[in-house]
Amino acid sequence: xxxxxxxxxxxxxxxxxxxxxxxxxxxxxxxxxxxxxxxxxxxxxxxxxxxxxxxxxxxxxxxxxxxxxxxxxxxxxxxxxxxxxxxxxxxxxx
Numbered sequence: 001x002x003x004x005x006x007x008x009x010x011x012x013x014x015x016x017x018x019x020x021x022x023x024x025x026x027x028x029x030x031x032x033x034x035x036x037x038x039x040x041x042x043x044x045x046x047x048x049x050x051x052x053x054x055x056x057x058x059x060x061x062x063x064x065x066x067x068x069x070x071x072x073x074x075x076x077x078x079x080x081x082x083x084x085x086x087x088x089x090x091x092x093x094x
Contacts, residue, residue: 007048011056013041018060024079032067037080039063042070 018024018039027037043082047053062071073079
């Protein structure tokens, strides 16, 4: 008798908002040019049978909800430095 038991494995993200600051919502995405970037706390795990086993990524990122663009940051000072160019007005074209 042959018994076949499928093993379901893969990766899964557990994302949470980084903070509730309204200045951090709807930032400009350099990839798709939409205002859909927000900072998140990201945890990605390798899973077997939907049980997280091995952490693959643990950190803070800027994430675009439309195109999936991501960029890591490590602390609030670095986040503020990354936000300043995004908040600067665009120059007018003549």
